[in-house]
Ligand SMILES: Cc1ncc(C[n+]2csc(CCOP(=O)(O)OP(=O)(O)O)c2C)c(N)n1
């Protein structure tokens with residue numbers, strides 16, 4: 001799964017075409033979902049990863065085909081960065097033919113190849129530890145994405161303890177966006193994630209950059225160590241949730257939302273190389289529009305008819 | 308006209324106002340969010356630290372609620388989606404419920420755990436369940452459910468009055484319905500704990516249905532179709548207390564009884580109701596009590612698949628027709 005195309009870098013920019021494509025595919029996919037909800041076409045709920053797209057884009061290039069990825073409620077980016085199959089994912093969310101899991105799981109419950117998500121917070125980490133235990137020694141690892149709020153669940157600690165004791169190749173990617181649904185981290189987490197990892201003797205790395213190349217460069221040797229030693233690692237990203245928790249439920253004050261917008265990668269990348277960015281942006285927007293049109297025209301999925 | 312969600316919200320306001328020993332805990336229950344389903348809106352602004360938005364820690368917040376109750380106060384714990392009450396199973400069944408009797412003397416634990424249940428909203432397998440059945444028959448634990456007929460303030464008073472922990476289930480679709488107003492074909496009255504819904508002046512019904520709050524509207528839709536299209540008169544009984552099963556009124560001359568239960572098949576509340584009724588009705592029943600449940604399967608996210616799995620008005624109607632044919 002390492003870089004799909006030969007990296008053709010923008011001269012003024014650390015990003016290659018493939019990374020920008022991936023970022024923008026996720027961005028336009030998530031925007032399309034919110035639009036479809038507004039139009040009343042989608043049911044249930046959805047959690048977009050707007051603003052956080054760069055995390056799975058950076059991480060996925062460090063993953064191998066035989067790694068196992070565990071995702072959560074905010075998982076569309078995790079999936080698309082690993083498997084660029086927007087048709088299958090949208091069909092799953094819309095319950096149409098070609099759905100990844102027959103439309104049974106929907107947005108939050110996907111099992112496709114070595115990618116698995118579930119909608120109960122904290123549930124995945126013990127399972128990832130078990131999968132990692134099996135993978136230990138093969139060079140493969142189990143990677144689990146969790147949010148800051150999920151550190152409230154006891155299962156997270158029970159898993160970290162075992163992963164450390166048993167030297168499990170477990171990569172925990174923490175998307176610390178400072179909020180859990182409506183509750184700011186300051187109101188739900190005492191102490192720090194770093195100190196919690198340290199308490200279990202688990203290595204912790206803090207990422208503040210939003211630059212995909214820079215992040216990868218820093219993480220590559222650490223992820224290699226997870227595989228080789230093996231040992232667990234917690235990588236904590238300081239990030240921002242651009243959109244609502246699900247849809248239409250953002251109660252943050254406007255100043256805060258404005259601050260979050262200012263930290264978004266989208267405009268920054270667009271300014272660095274406008275022509276290059278605009279070309280790929282249009283390409284991915286149109287791709288997502290086509291995916292929406294095609295999948296919307298399909299008949300309903302049949303249960304047991306997973307793609 | 309009051310929506311069920313507003314009625315609940317008002318009841319919580321009244322309760323916390325009138326009883327300063329009541330605490331409320333749950334994820335995102337504070338303002339301005341006011342809970343995932345907005346049931347706790349306005350409470351944190353009014354009652355300060357008696358209302359706490361908690362970390363994602365279902366097991367521990369149920370335990371904290373039990374601790375407040377043990378220490379002489381009262382606690383309401385909101386589980387954001389009933390599915391996650393599984394994470395609090397130990398605290399509820401092995402601590403809160405057992406503590407009322409395992410120390411060799413009565414220990415009051417006035418704790419109410421509120422659980423928004425049910426599907427038909429496309430939320431998928433981990434956000435749509437009816438976990439009532441998993442808590443039936445736990446010594447020291449009582450189960451109640453929100454209905455459109457029961458004043459919820461009175462229910463809170465009753466639950467706290469028991470001095471033992473209670474689970475209170477609230478169907479998420481019911482939140483959007485009106486309190487005390489139903490299909491204009493039927494009337495209702497309260498007979499002790501149980502709401503009795505009947506056709507005015509109809510005499511003996513062909514079938515008596517028993518259901519819980521979340522299924523009331525689907526069952527009423529079925530009753531309407533059975534009456535208008537099949538010429539079958541049904542009566543409906545809706546207890547607010549699910550377990551222990553309370554006395555159900557007026558079944559003595561029912562030719563047939565159907566229990567309608569949104570939980571999945573197997574080890575069900577419906578079976579528990581039937582077990583309670585058989586000794587009483589054995590001589591008079593012409594055929595076994597019909598049990599109607601959701602299918603034995605996970606609840607799919609896609610609406611067209613979800614619909615097939617859950618109990619619907621048409622499946623209730625079909626089951627009643629078949630039983631009476
Ligand atoms: C066990 C459990 N409790 C509660 C929820 C409801 N819920 C879904 S996401 C969420 C907040 C999660 O916050 P965080 O882990 O920070 O992830 P983020 O949404 O910020 O990406 C909550 C409370 C859940 N899905 N599972």
Ligand SMILES: [Mg+2]
Nearest residue numbers: 147148179180
């Ligand atoms: Mg978060």
